[in-house]
Amino acid sequence: MTNSISYPQKNLWMAAIKPPMYSVAVIPIWVGSAIAFAETNTFKGLCFATFLMSAIAIVAWINLSNDVFDAETGIDKNKAHSLVNLTGNKQLIFWLGNLFLSLGLLGIIAIAWWQKDLTVIWLILLSCALGYSYQGPPFRLGYQGVGEIICFFCFGPLAVAAAYYSQAQSFSAACFVASIVVGIATSLILFCSHFHQVTDDLAAGKKSPIVRLGTLKAANLLPWLCGSIYLLTSLFVVLGSFPVWTLLIWLSLPFALKLSRHALQNHDRPEQVSNCKFIAVALHFWSGLFLALGFVLAG
Numbered sequence: 001m002t003n004s005i006s007y008p009q010k011n012l013w014m015a016a017i018k019p020p021m022y023s024v025a026v027i028p029i030w031v032g033s034a035i036a037f038a039e040t041n042t043f044k045g046l047c048f049a050t051f052l053m054s055a056i057a058i059v060a061w062i063n064l065s066n067d068v069f070d071a072e073t074g075i076d077k078n079k080a081h082s083l084v085n086l087t088g089n090k091q092l093i094f095w096l097g098n099l100f101l102s103l104g105l106l107g108i109i110a111i112a113w114w115q116k117d118l119t120v121i122w123l124i125l126l127s128c129a130l131g132y133s134y135q136g137p138p139f140r141l142g143y144q145g146v147g148e149i150i151c152f153f154c155f156g157p158l159a160v161a162a163a164y165y166s167q168a169q170s171f172s173a174a175c176f177v178a179s180i181v182v183g184i185a186t187s188l189i190l191f192c193s194h195f196h197q198v199t200d201d202l203a204a205g206k207k208s209p210i211v212r213l214g215t216l217k218a219a220n221l222l223p224w225l226c227g228s229i230y231l232l233t234s235l236f237v238v239l240g241s242f243p244v245w246t247l248l249i250w251l252s253l254p255f256a257l258k259l260s261r262h263a264l265q266n267h268d269r270p271e272q273v274s275n276c277k278f279i280a281v282a283l284h285f286w287s288g289l290f291l292a293l294g295f296v297l298a299g
């Protein structure tokens, strides 16, 4: 079965569900838990598995509700792979999203219950509230171009600290620095996801960073943003805050180079540049995986 512009229906559903994007839920939990393991020599498997499932459910909520709120502003009217456009049922997607949010929060409540401590709940509630403010009425802060900053705090310092806390029931300076690296890598995905949407975003009044900067300046900024991941990690190795093994993060450099080149060559060609968000997902995944592995190997 195909839609009117002949994309197979199965491909549209996969693009709407976007399985690779769920690595944004996995990496902060993996990094926070790995640093806790390295620093405390303990690993709580049940907390880790519960947090992982909860994070995936919360990211499902943010994506389902994004399609609902974007349907309300009309910004997704040309987006065949919006779940609202695919199902034609906004209410269904809204309530399905709320179901995922409830399941996600239930897992977080269970962790707080086992710890007899509400800290993890507050951190994740703050993350969810900021996530809502990115896209939901009356805030819709993403339309003002501050989505990448919100994304940085939610998936970086807040999520990584919460994951660390769920294991160690304390905070850590090294974990805070690592969360900055994770936050930058996650915001890069959001930044890249806006390259091909300039026309629709402009029409709907959404001033994404790419709309504000223009595609060329934005593409020129990418190597610096990617480079900051490696420079920060190397700097903290030199300062002695990170173990030497975290230099493994350099193994993800080919994805940073591919991303920077691809965006520079195609920044003003929406069809070609649209996949740069998935190169950014690969960069985020491999950089986060190797960063955390560095802590585990040194632990």
Ligand SMILES: C/C(=C\COP(=O)(O)OP(=O)(O)O)CCC[C@H](C)CCC[C@H](C)CCCC(C)C
Pocket (backbone or CB within 6 Å): 024, 025, 028, 054, 055, 058, 059, 062, 063, 066, 067, 070, 076, 124, 127, 128, 130, 131, 132, 134, 142, 147, 150, 151, 154, 155, 159, 190, 193, 197
């Ligand atoms: C849905 C998101 C981006 C889509 O943006 P946009 O509308 O521009 O694009 P499309 O409609 O074309 O797809 C992601 C937004 C992320 C948000 C800024 C922050 C969310 C925070 C999470 C709720 C926190 C999760 C924490 C978890 C890992 C423990």
Ligand SMILES: O=C(O)C1=CC(=O)c2ccccc2C1=O
Pocket (backbone or CB within 6 Å): 018, 021, 024, 059, 062, 063, 151, 155, 186, 187, 189, 190, 193, 277
């Ligand atoms: O659909 C998207 O473009 C994104 C979905 C998503 O969950 C996410 C999370 C964190 C950073 C970026 C993104 C997206 O770009």
